[in-house]
Amino acid sequence: xxxxxxxxxxxxxxxxxxxxxxxxxxxxxxxxxxxxxxxxxxxxxxxxxxxxxxxxxxxxxxxxxxxxxxxxxxxxxxxxxxxxxxxxxxxxxxxxxxxxxxxxxxxxxxxxxxxxxxxxxxxxxxxxxxxxxxxxxxxxxxxxxxxxxxxxxxxxxxxxxxxxxxxxxxxxxxxxxxxxxxxxxxxxxxxxxxxxxxxxxxxxxxxxxxxxxxxxxxxxxxxxxxxxxxxxxxxxxxxxxxxxxxxxxxxxx
Amino acid sequence: xxxxxxxxxxxxxxxxxxxxxxxxxxxxxxxxxxxxxxxxxxxxxxxxxxxxxxxxxxxxxxxxxxxxxxxxxxxxxxxxxxxxxxxxxxxxxxxxxxxxxxxxxxxxxxxxxxxxxxxxxxxxxxxxxxxxxxxxxxxxxxxxxxxxxxxxxxxxxxxxxxxxxxxxxxxxxxxxxxxxxxxxxxxxxxxxxxxxxxxxxxxxxxxxxxxxxxxxxxxxxxxxxxxxxxxxxxxxxxxxxxxxxxxx
Numbered sequence: 001x002x003x004x005x006x007x008x009x010x011x012x013x014x015x016x017x018x019x020x021x022x023x024x025x026x027x028x029x030x031x032x033x034x035x036x037x038x039x040x041x042x043x044x045x046x047x048x049x050x051x052x053x054x055x056x057x058x059x060x061x062x063x064x065x066x067x068x069x070x071x072x073x074x075x076x077x078x079x080x081x082x083x084x085x086x087x088x089x090x091x092x093x094x095x096x097x098x099x100x101x102x103x104x105x106x107x108x109x110x111x112x113x114x115x116x117x118x119x120x121x122x123x124x125x126x127x128x129x130x131x132x133x134x135x136x137x138x139x140x141x142x143x144x145x146x147x148x149x150x151x152x153x154x155x156x157x158x159x160x161x162x163x164x165x166x167x168x169x170x171x172x173x174x175x176x177x178x179x180x181x182x183x184x185x186x187x188x189x190x191x192x193x194x195x196x197x198x199x200x201x202x203x204x205x206x207x208x209x210x211x212x213x214x215x216x217x218x219x220x221x222x223x224x225x226x227x228x229x230x231x232x233x234x235x236x237x238x239x240x241x242x243x244x245x246x247x248x249x250x251x252x253x
Numbered sequence: 254x255x256x257x258x259x260x261x262x263x264x265x266x267x268x269x270x271x272x273x274x275x276x277x278x279x280x281x282x283x284x285x286x287x288x289x290x291x292x293x294x295x296x297x298x299x300x301x302x303x304x305x306x307x308x309x310x311x312x313x314x315x316x317x318x319x320x321x322x323x324x325x326x327x328x329x330x331x332x333x334x335x336x337x338x339x340x341x342x343x344x345x346x347x348x349x350x351x352x353x354x355x356x357x358x359x360x361x362x363x364x365x366x367x368x369x370x371x372x373x374x375x376x377x378x379x380x381x382x383x384x385x386x387x388x389x390x391x392x393x394x395x396x397x398x399x400x401x402x403x404x405x406x407x408x409x410x411x412x413x414x415x416x417x418x419x420x421x422x423x424x425x426x427x428x429x430x431x432x433x434x435x436x437x438x439x440x441x442x443x444x445x446x447x448x449x450x451x452x453x454x455x456x457x458x459x460x461x462x463x464x465x466x467x468x469x470x471x472x473x474x475x476x477x478x479x480x481x482x483x484x485x486x487x488x489x490x491x492x493x494x495x496x497x498x499x500x501x
Contacts, residue, residue: 152336152338154334154336154338155338155340157300157303157305157325157332157338158332158334158338158340158397159340159351160304160305160324160325160326161303161305161325161326161328161330161331161332161398161403162326162331162351162352162355162397162398162401163326163327163329163352163355163356163401164326164351164352164355165326165355166326168355169326172351173340176342177341177342
């Protein structure tokens with residue numbers, strides 16, 4: 001009985017901290033003017049305002065950055081993990097901590113460095129991509145590596161002994177057996193790419209704002225309605241992709 | 254029909270010499286056992302023959318042809334591991350057909366069917382490795398390897414994961430299958446009794462060296478080296494009537 005009460009309290013606490021703010025964000029998007037404690041009227045005027053090219057561009061930017069960055073990041077993570085899991089080379093340990101280090105460094109600091117180092121691609125899509133890649137790839141790498149490292153070496157050797165080349169073994173044995181790690185890496189990548197702010201805020205150029213950046217800007221200008229709509233869209237995109245990827249991964253033999 | 258000859262094989266990992274100047278021959282259709290305590294370099298020797306690692310010096314010949322630099326996937330050497338190493342994401346049929354499909358061989362289906370009948374595992378096609386027993390897994394592992402007609406069969410302690418009663422049965426069966434397939438076999442074990450009953454010849458290994466090679470009877474009753482005497486002596490205290498266990 002006591003456990004049940006504690007469990008309820010924990011759930012209530014989580015609800016107040018996580019679920020409720022999300023609901024309020026949605027509420028924000030359908031309240032034209034929120035001046036008193038409780039909203040007085042509802043309308044979809046903010047949702048109509050979002051159809052302006054300025055905002056649709058922001059949404060498209062986000063989807064583009066997320067899609068391209070996820071493709072590159074997951075591809076990189078698979079190749080790097082394969083090398084780390086099945087090959088021994090000098091300086092492996094040091095390289096692994098180097099690869100993982102951006103996780104522990106503040107995004108703004110990295111962004112500042114990238115901005116100074118690559119003046120040629122400043123204000124373009126590519127520096128935004130680069131920033132996202134630098135901060136997100138270590139997380140995805142770790143996720144994929146942890147599943148690849150669990151594949152017993154005997155399986156790989158058995159495959160070779162049956163005449164299967166390295167490439168064929170990679171496609172037929174390594175990839176299928178690390179599917180779970182690759183899928184959760186993809187979910188992580190999509191989730192973090194879509195909501196990345198600390199690096200992109202410094203790196204984004206004119207016309208390349210993403211949803212989180214726009215939310216930040218709107219809040220600065222005090223237009224909470226637009227921020228509410230964008231936040232709701234952000235949540236919806238994230239939930240849909242996570243759900244889709246999880247559904248794909250759920251199909252086990 | 255393949256004969257394997259290893260000449261002066263040496264391999265070290267870092268500063269440790271795992272095998273030192275190994276010389277041995279596996280004759281046509283012979284069942285040769287590498288017997289030694291754990292860490293004596295017998296598994297490394299096996300992997301050298303398999304081609305998953307390469308020797309620092311020395312050569313390996315299959316029927317006189319130098320295969321030292323040929324990678325594992327071109328050597329056509331079959332292996333069965335202690336944990337069987339079946340592909341967990343493929344069903345039994347796909348596991349056994351794996352090598353045939355890789356080599357794009359014809360009549361995959363009938364060849365798989367035939368080997369499954371030979372090894373008495375028909376009917377398991379649709380199952381997955383985790384759904385069958387240890388004994389069945391071993392047969393599947395054997396079938397997967399033998400169906401591609403390897404030149405040599407390597408067995409890496411394949412009996413150490415099964416219980417004592419089953420081990421005795423599987424041991425006889427392994428020998429029967431090896432005879433039937435007429436395939437040169439290199440068997441790795443640390444179990445003296447197993448080695449004595451299954452092998453045509455035994456190579457005693459210690460500290461990366463082959464101490465002595467001989468027929469089970471000679472190794473047991475007339476060991477030439479002190480180490481062999483010592484190592485085999487462990488079981489003479491345990492087994493009173495050696496004829497009973499079927500020493501070869």
